[in-house]
Amino acid sequence: DGGITQSPKYLFRKEGQNVTLSCEQNLNHDAMYWYRQDPGQGLRLIYYSQIVNDFQKGDIAEGYSVSREKKESFPLTVTSAQKNPTAFYLCASWGKDGYTFGSGTRLTVV
Amino acid sequence: KQEVTQIPAALSVPEGENLVLNCSFTDSAIYNLQWFRQDPGKGLTSLLLIQSSQREQTSGRLNASLDKSSGRSTLYIAASQPGDSATYLCAVREYGNKLVFGAGTILRVKS
Numbered sequence: 584d585g586g587i588t589q590s591p592k593y594l595f596r597k598e599g600q601n602v603t604l605s606c607e608q609n610l611n612h613d614a615m616y617w618y619r620q621d622p623g624q625g626l627r628l629i630y631y632s633q634i635v636n637d638f639q640k641g642d643i644a645e646g647y648s649v650s651r652e653k654k655e656s657f658p659l660t661v662t663s664a665q666k667n668p669t670a671f672y673l674c675a676s677w678g679k680d681g682y683t684f685g686s687g688t689r690l691t692v693v
Numbered sequence: 694k695q696e697v698t699q700i701p702a703a704l705s706v707p708e709g710e711n712l713v714l715n716c717s718f719t720d721s722a723i724y725n726l727q728w729f730r731q732d733p734g735k736g737l738t739s740l741l742l743i744q745s746s747q748r749e750q751t752s753g754r755l756n757a758s759l760d761k762s763s764g765r766s767t768l769y770i771a772a773s774q775p776g777d778s779a780t781y782l783c784a785v786r787e788y789g790n791k792l793v794f795g796a797g798t799i800l801r802v803k804s
Contacts, residue, residue: 589736614790625697625782625794633790641791673736675792681727681742682784682792686735 586610589674589685595693596661596668604659604688606674614677615657619643619670620687626673632657661690668692695720695787699795706773707803714768714798716783721761724786728757728768731780731797740781741768773802 587608596602608615614633618626628641632651646665651657661668669692674685696719706712716726725744729737741750741757743766749758756769766783778801784794 616792618794623796625796626784626792627794628791631791671734675737677786677790677792681725681739682737682786683739684729684737689734 587674587676587683587685589672589688591688592686594688594690596690597693599663601660601662602690604661604672604674604690606657606659606685607655608657608676608683609655610676610678610683611654612676612678612683613654615651616675616677616682617641617647617649617657617659618673618675620673621670629659629672695723695785695793697783697785697793697795699781699783699798701798702796703799703801705801705803708773708775710773710802712770712773712800714770714781714783714800716766716768716795718764718766718785718793720787721764722788723761724788724790726757726759726766726783726785727792728755728766729782729784731782733780737782770800773800775802775804777802 590605616631617629630649632638648660672688700715727742728740743759754771759766780797782797784792
């Protein structure tokens with residue numbers, strides 16, 4: 584079945600550590616997105632990519648980095664510069680039927 | 694800057710009731726509007742997508758309307774069931790391919 588796979592489901596980060604969240608899609612979508620969700624707030628856009636080898640900052644890009652070397656993959660790195668990384672992270676892609684989301688990664692700082 | 698507001702923030706209804714969730718947006722220059730459902734700790738599931746040229750979309754017991762000029766959308770759920778309990782999110786897609794979300798309505802349907 585076509586869809587978006589995010590891994591891992593749960594991730595724990597120590598202070599000062601970089602971690603990478605995986606997002607893979609087999610929908611043949613050009614555009615991919617990373618969102619952050621905090622309790623009681625709407626989703627906020629971190630980064631997005633409309634085509635391979637190109638990406639743009641969203642509303643809250645500080646402390647995050649991305650790459651788009653392949654159409655299927657859009658990994659997100661949470662760097663040590665991100666001071667409050669504990670959140671639920673959602674990856675999405677966009678096609679003619681609208682947006683499709685992955686099942687999310689819950690990141691916790693320990 | 695586009696802002697999306699959802700009212701009410703939370704809603705609790707008895708099973709079988711018909712209900713309406715509201716979504717408003719400040720900039721009518723949108724490409725489309727999409728309603729999603731989110732279960733606790735899960736990703737988002739798309740419910741209905743309304744293009745800017747459309748007035749409404751229907752899927753089963755769900756009906757979504759769009760009034761772009763007034764910046765409003767409603768999601769109507771008929772004959773609610775306990776399995777409908779979830780958070781419902783609306784989002785508008787702006788030109789430039791960015792999706793702006795509301796904070797959601799938490800729905801609880803009591804059996």
